Amino acid sequence: MKFKCPECDGDIDAKEVIEGEILSCPDCGAELEVTKDKKGNFELRVAESEGEDWGE
Amino acid sequence: MTQTLSLLYDRVRVEEKEIINAAQKKGVELRPIDAKELRLDITDLSKDEIFGEVAIERCVSHFRGLYITSILENKGVDVINPFSVASLCGDKLLCSMKLAKAGIPTPRTIVAFTKEEAMKVLEEDMGYPAVIKPVFGSWGRLIAPLKDRETAQALLEDREEMGNPLYQIYYIQEMVERPPRDIRTVVVGDQIAASIYRYSAPDDWRTNIARGGRAEVCNLNDELRELILKAAEVVGTGVLGVDAMETKEGIVIHEVNSTVEFKGAMSVSEVDIPGMIIDYALQKARK
Numbered sequence: 001m002k003f004k005c006p007e008c009d010g011d012i013d014a015k016e017v018i019e020g021e022i023l024s025c026p027d028c029g030a031e032l033e034v035t036k037d038k039k040g041n042f043e044l045r046v047a048e049s050e051g052e053d054w055g056e
Numbered sequence: 057m058t059q060t061l062s063l064l065y066d067r068v069r070v071e072e073k074e075i076i077n078a079a080q081k082k083g084v085e086l087r088p089i090d091a092k093e094l095r096l097d098i099t100d101l102s103k104d105e106i107f108g109e110v111a112i113e114r115c116v117s118h119f120r121g122l123y124i125t126s127i128l129e130n131k132g133v134d135v136i137n138p139f140s141v142a143s144l145c146g147d148k149l150l151c152s153m154k155l156a157k158a159g160i161p162t163p164r165t166i167v168a169f170t171k172e173e174a175m176k177v178l179e180e181d182m183g184y185p186a187v188i189k190p191v192f193g194s195w196g197r198l199i200a201p202l203k204d205r206e207t208a209q210a211l212l213e214d215r216e217e218m219g220n221p222l223y224q225i226y227y228i229q230e231m232v233e234r235p236p237r238d239i240r241t242v243v244v245g246d247q248i249a250a251s252i253y254r255y256s257a258p259d260d261w262r263t264n265i266a267r268g269g270r271a272e273v274c275n276l277n278d279e280l281r282e283l284i285l286k287a288a289e290v291v292g293t294g295v296l297g298v299d300a301m302e303t304k305e306g307i308v309i310h311e312v313n314s315t316v317e318f319k320g321a322m323s324v325s326e327v328d329i330p331g332m333i334i335d336y337a338l339q340k341a342r343k
């Protein structure tokens with residue numbers, strides 16, 4: 001599957017993706033979350049950044 | 057009746073992916089639900105069918121997961137882990153106290169509530185080196201060895217400037233003399249799923265996999281198995297990560313984690329940890 005990075009517009013190639021998964025952009029390093037748009041197509045959005053309460 | 061499960065997530069890490077796969081393999085309906093998209097009415101507590109009989113709460117954000125757990129429990133949904141377990145394990149102070157009270161060996165820890173008293177803990181009691189930790193948070197975040205007075209003073213000053221009032225709870229622990237590793241055990245209900253040594257990365261003192269730690273299989277002896285299972289029981293039982301350190305005087309258990317990350321354990325162990333989690337959830341759903 002091919003995506004455009006919402007941060008830098010770079011090309012991102014991903015094999016199989018699932019909703020909620022995080023990809024990182026090979027160009028700019030941004031952390032991107034896989035989501036679905038209203039039509040059910042996969043898209044990428046910039047992921048939340050690490051919070052102080054993150055972890056196990 | 058067929059059981060339906062849900063998986064509450066905010067990020068799908070390897071662990072969440074594997075839990076979803078395990079359910080699929082077993083033919084179990086597991087609904088992945090993005091917590092970031094939830095809106096929950098907490099004044100209408102009628103049962104919400106979308107969450108199924110049992111919800112597996114796997115949020116990376118502790119407080120997000122904790123509140124969701126409480127809301128779902130109030131709506132009559134069983135949650136893994138229960139609120140009582142997640143809230144206890146999410147707080148290092150409460151968790152250490154619980155372990156100590158149950159007679160489980162745990163590193164000596166003193167708590168103070170101002171920078172000045174924290175300094176006195178170090179100067180007059182604990183000595184150096186010691187370890188300071190925030191009472192909440194994970195992945196070794198802001199956990200620092202205090203090797204001398206200067207380091208301690210600088211660190212406590214930084215701590216004082218931090219916005220969150222929980223940073224003003226000074227949790228100071230003896231520095232345990234241990235090999236450059238600790239022992240992470242994944243416990244599911246009353247069973248040990250897998251146990252690994254976590255070796256710290258060359259440039260880090262902490263052994264967290266999130267800090268680049270490396271996993272190796274660890275074979276537990278009976279005595280240690282028993283101690284680990286007891287620790288899991290003491291915090292209330294669930295899907296847990298029990299962390300232990302080896303000292304000259306024996307094993308100490310320094311924390312129990314409630315949203316256990318088992319990527320490291322999975323990479324070196326044959327055990328189907330995600331499958332065990334699904335079975336455990338089904339077992340709860342039948343009750």
Ligand SMILES: Nc1ncnc2c1ncn2[C@@H]1O[C@H](COP(=O)(O)OP(=O)(O)O)[C@@H](O)[C@H]1O
Nearest residue numbers: 163187194195196197229230231232262263264
């Ligand atoms: N008292 C201690 N003595 C020596 N090492 C420690 C001590 N406390 C923590 N560590 C190291 O730091 C790591 C992280 O500490 P821990 O209490 O488990 O917090 P976290 O919730 O961030 O994982 C541990 O896995 C261990 O490697």
Ligand SMILES: [Mg+2]
Nearest residue numbers: 195264299311
């Ligand atoms: Mg830990």
Ligand SMILES: [Zn+2]
Nearest residue numbers: 005008025028
């Ligand atoms: Zn990019």
